[in-house]
Amino acid sequence: MTMRKSPWPYVVIALLFWALPAVVIAGYASMAPTHNTGGQCEGIGFGCSLTPHDGAILLGMMAAPVLLVVGLLAMGLVALSRGVRDKRDQP
DSSP states (O other), X not given: OOOOOOSHHHHHHHIIIIIHHHHHHHHHHHHSOXXXXXXXXXXXXXXXBOOHHHHXXXXXXXXXXXXXXXXXXXXXXXXXXXXXXXXXXXX
């Protein structure tokens, strides 16, 4: 007799590593100013700096691949631990 396994560990991992960071970064980027204060030039290079809005977008682009890999690894560990536990529990 096999028990139906709960999908909740996978849902929690997806929310923690993918949905929550996406919502936080998108929310901050939508509210962040699109200009620099103090007359500082905008852009990358030659002493200029990114606007807060562009900085949030860049942070999201840099974090997305890392969060994707870490989330997939966490899901793999959940699947592996479930498999080991199922083999151990078999008569």
